[in-house]
Amino acid sequence: MPFFSLFRAVTLFYLLQLSGAAFAQVSDDQMRTIFPKLTRVGQVLENSDVTPVYQLDQLLGYVFETNDLTDLPGFSGERINLLIGMDAEGVLVGLKVLNHHEPIFMHGLGERPMIQFINQYEGVKVDKRVIVDSRHSGQNQEGSSTIYIDGVTKATVSVLVINDTVLASALKVARSYLEGFTQPPSVTVREDVFQPYNWRQLLDKELLRYWPLSSAEMAGGLPIALDDYADSEMQQALDESDTPGRYYYAYLNTPVTGKNLLGAEDFDRLQTVLRPGEHALLVVSTGSFSFLEPEFRRGTVPSRLGMSQNGLPVDIRDLDFFDTRVPMLPSDAPELAQVGIFRIKAQSGFDPSQPVTLSLNLDLARNHLIRDQAQLYDSYQLPVDLFDIQVIEEVKPVPLWQRLWLDRWLQIGGLLLALLIVTAAFVWQHRFSSYSQLFHRTRWGVMLFTLFFIGFYAQGQLSVVNIYTLLLQLKKGFDIQVFLLDPVLFVLWTYVFITLFLWGRGVFCGWLCPFGVLQEIVGKVAKVFKLRQVKVPPVVHARLQKLKYLLLLVLLASAFWSVSLAERLAELEPFKTAITLTFVRSWPFVLYAVLLLGIGLFVHKFFCRYLCPLGAGLAVLGKFSLFHWLHRRAECGSPCQLCKVRCDIDSINRDGSVDYDECIQCMECIVILNNKDQCAIELSQSKQKQRSRERQGEIPAQQL
Incomplete structure (x- = not known):
């Protein structure tokens, strides 16, 4: 009886150990072992299980568990759950094993070789090709796109699963939150399409979009008339014109739009400012009601102006492109009240060949206690002949x-x-x-x-x-x-x-x-x-x-x-x-x-x-x-x-x-x-036959 009680107690201990390992929450102390300078842990990012970490207000990087991002089974059939820290440049700075059931590491080689293996990923940027091959370990050349790391003898399957788990989850996070890690776009700008056009011709060719907003249109989404709002900016705009909102916008990455609107010099400068995969949007106003809120700060995301595509928001951020420079727009352009160029990040998934919707978000004060909101929209699509549209099938890695x-x-x-x-x-x-x-x-x-x-x-x-x-x-x-x-x-x-x-x-x-x-x-x-x-x-x-x-x-x-x-x-x-x-x-x-x-x-x-x-x-x-x-x-x-x-x-x-x-x-x-x-x-029967033949005189006795 005592033996069975002891057996149950030991088994329950192991079961609790297993359950605790499977469901343990990642603590701030665990994150701090990866990012020693960490002073603040941000909120878990929406629709993901990725946690940003900061030193004061400076982003240090992201911390995430691989089980939240991948579903690769190990040799045991269970996933290998790792805690990974990646800095803002896409470099892996720390990895820790949270839970696994790999027999070779649990009850064979021990966990030390496993920890030594994952430590080799520290300092590796996730845009590199990592190959587990001990024969070439140490041959990594500076600037090379391929990195070789040592495997673990007797644990080939387990370390390859760990390699795929680390790279797949880290690259997924990098593509979602870091610049420069997006997949090649399926739509590319045709550099050979260009012809000099003035402002009027750009409008006629639908390369430049005009969006006028009358006071009646602006009031359409509001519960009271525009004149009843205590908003000084709106009142001033109404005093000047019945069409307070007169906006023009255009996509600038194509030469036929960007070069004609900005001039060759500024267009070339824009190409150097934009990072790979990024887009630029020009928005100008000739009316008295600005497309930017009064408290807007340069280089930030506007709250009054918005953009969406296929029902999903597209993040736009002021590029602060002109600063103190004067825009060199076409000579027949109207007198402009405001000019802005906005950056669209590569991670947004924006496709310039598809329709896009620009929105103006009104937030007007009825009095010092009550404010009303309304949204106004305008949809637009560039001519498709400006782009090479390719159906690029996603190249999935070989399983x-x-x-x-x-x-x-x-x-x-x-x-x-x-x-x-x-x-x-x-x-x-x-x-x-x-x-x-x-x-x-x-x-x-x-x-x-x-x-x-x-x-x-x-x-x-x-x-x-x-x-x-x-x-x-x-x-x-x-x-x-x-x-x-x-x-x-x-x-x-x-x-x-x-x-x-x-x-x-x-x-x-x-x-x-x-x-x-x-x-x-x-x-x-x-x-x-x-x-x-x-x-x-x-x-x-x-x-x-x-x-x-x-x-x-x-x-x-x-x-x-x-x-x-x-x-x-x-x-x-x-x-x-x-x-x-x-x-x-x-x-x-x-x-x-x-x-x-x-x-x-x-x-x-x-x-x-x-x-x-x-x-x-x-x-x-x-x-x-x-x-x-x-x-x-x-x-x-x-x-x-x-x-x-x-x-x-x-x-x-x-x-x-x-x-x-x-x-x-x-x-x-x-x-x-x-x-x-x-x-x-057979031997007995053979001897019996021999004796029988001897008795019958068929063979001499000495042959027996």
């Missing part, structure tokens, strides 16, 4: 899983070759096993290839952790991309799943499990040194076989309670220590793996037979296999017990039948069966 498949073609090819040989061995197993020497060489060749190429090199060790991922994906919505991230595991799991329903668990357990091969090698060493094997009593053997099924149930149940706890319990498997990390790990894990292999010197494949939860899971599915191709003879089990005695895994019953739930398909029994010089029944 990570596709890049991984292309990069690992050698590993995939080697694995497919091995699977082809194994398939042939099973399809023609009886014909093949009749050549015992060739069969043994082939099987050992496949097993050594499994250990060194599939296991150590390609990291193709299947694990019960993969079953966790599958079950959790089925629970929350299956996403095949999670499994495609590791092509070797995907191909191997697909093959094992299919062959489970053909020949059972033995295809994997006896031929394609790297740790299983390691145990086979230990067993071979025991035979070479003639170490005495411990014979497990049948009753104890039968009970121990059920232990792995109990362990499987516990592990699967824990996965639905707490993924973090389940991953810790999965350390029951020594696969990560022995194969993935090649024994380069802390001593308790290494001691455990070595101890299991040491027991295997005296009890053949001890872990496989009694403790392996993965083998138990495969055995459950293997019950539905279509074929039991390990043929038996009538004499097998009665009287012959040779195959049972030689079966190292002890999966042949006394009656000669095969226990396919435990059999690893080493095929040693059918090698004996299909070779007359090994099968006891």
Whole structure:
């Protein structure tokens, strides 16, 4: 009873740890570790989860969590949530891990290599191309558009997911809030379209828009007459004209408008003032009512004048272009009361070839307590022949899983070759096993290839952790991309799943499990040194076989309670220590793996037979296999017990039948069966025939 109470307490502790990590709020102190000069945290930006941070009134940059901006699953199937700080120039200044479930970092290499990896992004500007490649690390040249950073051995998939997560989220923020990070526009100005026009001709060609507003139009949206307002500016405008609002506006980026309206010198100067992707709008007034509010300050966003496109606001800001200079407008231009040029930022998504709406926002004082508002609009579209309009399809990056498949073609090819040989061995197993020497060489060749190429090199060790991922994906919505991230595991799991329903668990357990091969090698060493094997009593053997099924149930149940706890319990498997990390790990894990292999010197494949939860899971599915191709003879089990005695895994019953739930398909029994010089029944029958022929005098006795 105390044991179960302790177990529940420990499990609850891990569950609370997991929940806390998943839902913890980012504190000001965490932000300050990224921006030490931070004195003020701004409000979270509207329609996003990006937080601006300031030193007094100076913008230092933005802080954001990657989970709010990307949806890239890691190797575990869960996203890797990072806290990222980026300055106002688009440079990454700090990254911190908030939450992750990557097994290789949680229970393998530890989190230190992960932290060292993400620290390499500090100082990287997000407009750079970042490549994870240790072979070229240190070759980054100043001014180069490509930066190479070191990966993490044994954690290829995880670090590539982190790389995509960092760059995708940071670039998304930069494109939304920073200048110079917009995508190339789909509309470009035609520089070759130009012809000298005066003011009147620009109006006739609809290159310049005239927007007159009479007092009646201005009063149309207001509850009382204009004369009743206490606004001195409005009253003065009404005294001067019945059309107080007379405005002209034009798009200046095209030579035919900009050069004709500003003159060649000022047009060229405008091109140097505007940043890449930005636009300029000229607004002038000949009436007495200004398009700018009386308290307007140069270089800021006007509140009276507004602009929109496709129902969305377009931010315009005074460029303060002329300052003290006098505009050189066409000679036939009317006498102007006011001139302004406004900048439209690249991030606004403005398309000059589409209709645009200019608005005049009236805010008039009825008295010192009451104010009324009204909005007046004018729509306008430039001739489309001023632009090259291209339908630019967004170039989406190649999905990570596709890049991984292309990069690992050698590993995939080697694995497919091995699977082809194994398939042939099973399809023609009886014909093949009749050549015992060739069969043994082939099987050992496949097993050594499994250990060194599939296991150590390609990291193709299947694990019960993969079953966790599958079950959790089925629970929350299956996403095949999670499994495609590791092509070797995907191909191997697909093959094992299919062959489970053909020949059972033995295809994997006896031929394609790297740790299983390691145990086979230990067993071979025991035979070479003639170490005495411990014979497990049948009753104890039968009970121990059920232990792995109990362990499987516990592990699967824990996965639905707490993924973090389940991953810790999965350390029951020594696969990560022995194969993935090649024994380069802390001593308790290494001691455990070595101890299991040491027991295997005296009890053949001890872990496989009694403790392996993965083998138990495969055995459950293997019950539905279509074929039991390990043929038996009538004499097998009665009287012959040779195959049972030689079966190292002890999966042949006394009656000669095969226990396919435990059999690893080493095929040693059918090698004996299909070779007359090994099968006891064949040898006995051969001797009987020899004696019979001798008694009949057909052969001399000395030939016996």
